[in-house]
Amino acid sequence: MNRKLKSRQVVFVGGGLMAALAARQLVKDGVDVLVLERGRDHDAGPEHRLPSQRDELRWGVRNQLAQDWSIETYTLRHARTETALPVRTLEAFLPGDGVGGAGNHWNGQCFRWAEYDPQLRTRLVDRYGAAKLPREMPIQDWGVTYHELEPYHETFEKLFGVAGKAGNLRGQIQEGGNPFEAPRREEYPQPPIEITEAGVIVTEGARKLGYKPFPMAASNSPHVYVNPDGMRLGACQYCGHCERFICESNAKGSPEVLLYPVLKRSKNFEIRPYSHVLRLDYDRAAKRVTGVRYLDLETGDEIEQPADVVVLSAFTFTNTKLLLLGRIGEPYDAATRRGVVGRNFCHQTNSSINVFYKDRWINPFMASGSSQTIVDEFNGDNFDHSGLGFVGGAYIFNNTTNGRPISTRPLPPGTPQWGTKWKQASADWYTHAFSLGTIGSCYPHVENYLSLDPTYRDAYGVPLLRITFDWRDNETKMSEYVTKKAVELATATGATIVGPAVPRKAPYDARVYQTTHVVGGTPMGADPHTSVVSPHLQHWDVENLFVVGGSVYGHNAGYNPTGLMAAIGLRLGDDLSRYAKRPQRL
Numbered sequence: 001m002n003r004k005l006k007s008r009q010v011v012f013v014g015g016g017l018m019a020a021l022a023a024r025q026l027v028k029d030g031v032d033v034l035v036l037e038r039g040r041d042h043d044a045g046p047e048h049r050l051p052s053q054r055d056e057l058r059w060g061v062r063n064q065l066a067q068d069w070s071i072e073t074y075t076l077r078h079a080r081t082e083t084a085l086p087v088r089t090l091e092a093f094l095p096g097d098g099v100g101g102a103g104n105h106w107n108g109q110c111f112r113w114a115e116y117d118p119q120l121r122t123r124l125v126d127r128y129g130a131a132k133l134p135r136e137m138p139i140q141d142w143g144v145t146y147h148e149l150e151p152y153h154e155t156f157e158k159l160f161g162v163a164g165k166a167g168n169l170r171g172q173i174q175e176g177g178n179p180f181e182a183p184r185r186e187e188y189p190q191p192p193i194e195i196t197e198a199g200v201i202v203t204e205g206a207r208k209l210g211y212k213p214f215p216m217a218a219s220n221s222p223h224v225y226v227n228p229d230g231m232r233l234g235a236c237q238y239c240g241h242c243e244r245f246i247c248e249s250n251a252k253g254s255p256e257v258l259l260y261p262v263l264k265r266s267k268n269f270e271i272r273p274y275s276h277v278l279r280l281d282y283d284r285a286a287k288r289v290t291g292v293r294y295l296d297l298e299t300g301d302e303i304e305q306p307a308d309v310v311v312l313s314a315f316t317f318t319n320t321k322l323l324l325l326g327r328i329g330e331p332y333d334a335a336t337r338r339g340v341v342g343r344n345f346c347h348q349t350n351s352s353i354n355v356f357y358k359d360r361w362i363n364p365f366m367a368s369g370s371s372q373t374i375v376d377e378f379n380g381d382n383f384d385h386s387g388l389g390f391v392g393g394a395y396i397f398n399n400t401t402n403g404r405p406i407s408t409r410p411l412p413p414g415t416p417q418w419g420t421k422w423k424q425a426s427a428d429w430y431t432h433a434f435s436l437g438t439i440g441s442c443y444p445h446v447e448n449y450l451s452l453d454p455t456y457r458d459a460y461g462v463p464l465l466r467i468t469f470d471w472r473d474n475e476t477k478m479s480e481y482v483t484k485k486a487v488e489l490a491t492a493t494g495a496t497i498v499g500p501a502v503p504r505k506a507p508y509d510a511r512v513y514q515t516t517h518v519v520g521g522t523p524m525g526a527d528p529h530t531s532v533v534s535p536h537l538q539h540w541d542v543e544n545l546f547v548v549g550g551s552v553y554g555h556n557a558g559y560n561p562t563g564l565m566a567a568i569g570l571r572l573g574d575d576l577s578r579y580a581k582r583p584q585r586l
């Protein structure tokens with residue numbers, strides 16, 4: 001049955017982190033807000049509550065907090081000359097599902113990006129000349145500056161009780177923090193979380209090499225913390241059940257703990273779970289979206305929800321897909337390099353090396369999602385790329401987020417995969433090993449993009465999103481370079497065994513988790529020929545349509561994306577509030 005509902009002022013598609021952050025200001029300003037979320041709300045009462053989270057098999061291996069891929073998956077190919085096929089088992093990334101989105105089962109690693117990142121093209125051209133950027137790499141400025149976003153970073157860090165050590169306070173470099181950090185006005189709201197033994201080892205090795213290691217900024221709260229909205233975080237238990245889990249101690253900054261409970265108290269806010277948005281209603285002649293169509297997953301009804309303003313906040317894939325389905329904006333065409341929707345799709349270029357220490361006790365089971373010590377000397381443009389055949393870089397860190405027994409078990413090279421020797425090696429090394437990782441940038445390439453699949457459809461009959469992606473030269477060269485630096489660091493720490501270094505190499509392997517930091521598809525920018533939304537996230541062609549989240553990034557940096565995304569999301573809240581009062585181009 002089809003039904004048409006009463007019109008609402010602002011309708012968000014997707015009830016994750018971005019929707020909650022942007023809605024915060026709107027709701028305060030009395031604007032009527034409706035959020036449509038395809039998944040459940042496990043905070044809606046006792047009957048919705050989730051069973052124990054410290055169940056690695058259910059949540060960590062079977063990924064039951066992530067999108068259900070039997071309903072909606074994506075297709076993948078490495079080149080546009082290939083036929084894409086559906087990816088049937090989710091691994092490479094784990095988009096969220098349910099109120100709070102992936103913001104519930106994230107790790108909490110919370111970065112501001114480098115000051116130059118929103119003007120990356122200008123920065124690289126100024127430093128190395130235009131010839132350094134091949135025509136195949138459409139790196140672009142985003143039309144916004146770090147300084148415009150700085151106050152929003154500060155608000156987010158206070159809301160989420162972020163714990164860290166400032167590296168740059170108003171231009172003064174601070175001992176113990178990241179010397180490459182963009183200038184901040186204030187210290188972090190909380191001091192850093194505990195450094196693990198692996199962090200101590202990395203610090204020792206890094207200092208020998210002359211680097212300046214520092215603790216990762218964490219949304220995992222070291223102490224009980226009350227935020228400016230009066231919401232409370234518990235103290236981290238260092239149980240290692242952060243990424244892929246909801247924190248049982250309420251110690252991880254998450255929308256379902258800190259944001260939605262406040263929003264739900266307001267009469268002018270409503271969140272409607274089990275509402276899977278199928279498409280946007282678009283009046284092409286008037287160049288306005290008039291609302292959205294969604295499937296009520298409890299009744300099976302297709303519902304028409306009219307709206308004055310629509311905000312896409314449904315993560316990179318759905319944001320891009322809904323624009324492509326609605327034929328809103330020109331789809332990107334890799335053959336002609338024209339069009340915008342789907343362009344600049346980027347993943348993140350990571351690598352790792354297992355390191356083993358006979359006489360040091362790592363105790364990996366005592367960790368939080370951000371118990372890491374970082375070396376930032378080889379990230380982004382923090383170092384001179386003259387003479388190097390690539391741009392970009394990575395941070396190097398001890399990847400010690402947990403010691404969960406099924407999946408966190410580094411073993412020395414040559415250990416069999418099963419049997420007595422495998423058991424013995426597990427017992428010998430479980431508490432004496434960790435993985436040294438690199439989280440690296442991924443810059444856009446003209447052949448990496450998102451489009452609609454011509455063949456495959458989801459369980460509701462909607463075309464799947466097709467990913468055309470592979471590691472290109474720039475990223476593989478960068479990964480080789482930074483992985484060598486990580487090996488040097490591993491050696492400097494005096495490791496008993498340094499496992500094989502595995503830099504990223506083509507072909508892209510969808511069977512391996514690589515972070516859920518997939519960005520691009522609807523980039524922001526000052527030029528409508530190369531961006532989908534304006535620097536205020538307003539669609540260039542459709543004034544009452546906004547897009548927020550990683551899809552608006554023009555490139556991916558060697559930093560986790562959510563800190564910056566949150567600043568952009570909070571700023572959108574202010575912009576939408578202005579727009580609600582006076583609808584016009586911002």
Ligand SMILES: Cc1cc2nc3c(=O)[nH]c(=O)nc-3n(C[C@H](O)[C@H](O)[C@H](O)COP(=O)(O)OP(=O)(O)OC[C@H]3O[C@@H](n4cnc5c(N)ncnc54)[C@H](O)[C@@H]3O)c2cc1C
Binds near residue numbers: 013037094105108
């Ligand atoms: C395992 C994991 C670990 C992570 N760790 C980190 C980290 O340590 N640091 C970091 O910076 N980032 C991390 N991230 C990324 C971070 O979670 C995301 O950047 C952030 O949640 C994005 O916010 P969002 O609102 O755009 O998307 P989400 O929070 O995922 O919300 C999107 C919402 O849209 C809904 N939706 C999608 N399609 C539809 C539809 N058709 N109809 C209705 N609703 C829809 C989804 O169900 C979801 O609830 C991690 C992510 C994962 C999965």
